[in-house]
Amino acid sequence: MARIELSRLAHSYRPNPSGPADYALKEFDLTWDDGGAYALLGPSGCGKTTLLNIISGLLAASHGRVLFDGEDVTRLPPEARNIAQVFQFPVVYDSMTVRDNLAFPLKNRGVPADEIDRRVKEMAEMLEMTADLHKKAQGLTADAKQKISLGRGLVRADVNAILFDEPLTVIDPHLKWLLRSQLKHLHRRFAHTMIYVTHDQTEALTFADKVVVMYEGEVVQVGTPEELFQRPAHTFVGYFIGSPGMNVLPCRVDGAQATVGEHVVRLRGGYRALPQGAKTEIGVRPEFVTLSRGEGLPIQVERVDDTGRFRVVKARLDGLAFNALIPEGAEIPADGVRASFDPQATNLYVDDHLWPAEGEA
Numbered sequence: 001m002a003r004i005e006l007s008r009l010a011h012s013y014r015p016n017p018s019g020p021a022d023y024a025l026k027e028f029d030l031t032w033d034d035g036g037a038y039a040l041l042g043p044s045g046c047g048k049t050t051l052l053n054i055i056s057g058l059l060a061a062s063h064g065r066v067l068f069d070g071e072d073v074t075r076l077p078p079e080a081r082n083i084a085q086v087f088q089f090p091v092v093y094d095s096m097t098v099r100d101n102l103a104f105p106l107k108n109r110g111v112p113a114d115e116i117d118r119r120v121k122e123m124a125e126m127l128e129m130t131a132d133l134h135k136k137a138q139g140l141t142a143d144a145k146q147k148i149s150l151g152r153g154l155v156r157a158d159v160n161a162i163l164f165d166e167p168l169t170v171i172d173p174h175l176k177w178l179l180r181s182q183l184k185h186l187h188r189r190f191a192h193t194m195i196y197v198t199h200d201q202t203e204a205l206t207f208a209d210k211v212v213v214m215y216e217g218e219v220v221q222v223g224t225p226e227e228l229f230q231r232p233a234h235t236f237v238g239y240f241i242g243s244p245g246m247n248v249l250p251c252r253v254d255g256a257q258a259t260v261g262e263h264v265v266r267l268r269g270g271y272r273a274l275p276q277g278a279k280t281e282i283g284v285r286p287e288f289v290t291l292s293r294g295e296g297l298p299i300q301v302e303r304v305d306d307t308g309r310f311r312v313v314k315a316r317l318d319g320l321a322f323n324a325l326i327p328e329g330a331e332i333p334a335d336g337v338r339a340s341f342d343p344q345a346t347n348l349y350v351d352d353h354l355w356p357a358e359g360e361a
């Protein structure tokens with residue numbers, strides 16, 4: 001296992017990049033702690049696979065360095081990096097049995113036969129494939145083949161890190177849930193550094209201790225699921241995490257208050273010296289919105305969906321989509337509805353980035 005550092009890393013697939021749009025990854029520094037369970041989350045095309053392939057050595061970064069426990073591995077090929085990688089689609093040897101497929105990475109590294117036997121049995125049990133050990137991979141379903149791929153990634157004890165690139169895409173929903181909890185269990189047991197790529201927030205939040213969120217080639221936040229919920233560092237994190245996502249409203253800011261349209265919203269602290277001409281917005285999660293006939297911003301309710309524990313109110317505010325989550329039992333006025341926000345949970349964004357109030361870090 002290793003602590004993985006990416007130093008001033010950037011990548012362009014073009015030979016002569018001339019501007020930010022030419023970069024699949026824009027420059028950043030990032031450290032993955034030894035033994036951490038990370039999810040790498042972001043929409044299609046944001047650079048997740050590019051980043052994973054740079055860590056494993058399948059791709060040479062055009063800029064910056066990769067360090068494992070302080071040692072520069074930037075120029076080392078994949079086989080010298082001791083990384084296990086599991087891809088979206090199965091990578092198995094069809095002509096081999098399940099047992100031989102699982103044993104392959106261990107045989108390659110000269111692990112003694114009795115140790116191979118023990119680890120293969122343990123892995124087959126975990127994957128619920130003990131009865132299939134003697135079968136050729138060829139005749140198995142896509143699900144089963146992908147389970148073997150996972151097993152081949154997890155069977156080695158000595159890896160620096162295990163990288164998963166959307167490994168559960170082809171797996172049916174029930175098994176998906178099962179395998180995800182087994183991965184978590186395995187992480188607790190062996191404390192491998194694990195990086196799990198997904199564009200599914202549920203998958204990311206259930207697997208990881210820390211989530212790295214990417215957007216358009218940038219790492220926009222690294223944080224615990226709670227941090228991503230409470231203080232999204234970028235408006236994209238606010239939209240992407242949570243269901244429904246954070247409300248983002250254009251505003252003007254004056255000290256400790258924002259003006260949205262003609263209405264004043266109290267902020268949790270003072271804001272001065274904001275950059276001239278920058279885009280300013282407040283972000284408030286639907287969970288921190290209260291509806292009443294009294295104070296607040298006028299909204300037009302379009303729909304109320306009852307989920308059991310709370311109701312999702314879909315509305316418009318100054319023509320923009322706006323959502324509120326209202327607990328069961330709390331009143332939703334029939335007309336003249338106004339929305340007010342908890343100031344502690346109202347964040348200010350300047351050009352999409354979270355802006356701290358005076359005195360905040």
Ligand SMILES: Nc1ncnc2c1ncn2[C@@H]1O[C@H](COP(=O)(O)OP(=O)(O)OP(=O)(O)O)[C@@H](O)[C@H]1O
Pocket residue numbers: 013024042043044045046047048049050051199
């Ligand atoms: N081999 C390549 N040559 C040129 N451009 C590439 C190559 N691979 C990826 N890209 C581009 O780099 C950007 C990042 O792609 P990448 O596959 O890393 O994203 P991703 O977040 O993994 O997406 P997905 O979730 O769809 O797999 C995209 O604009 C993509 O078109």
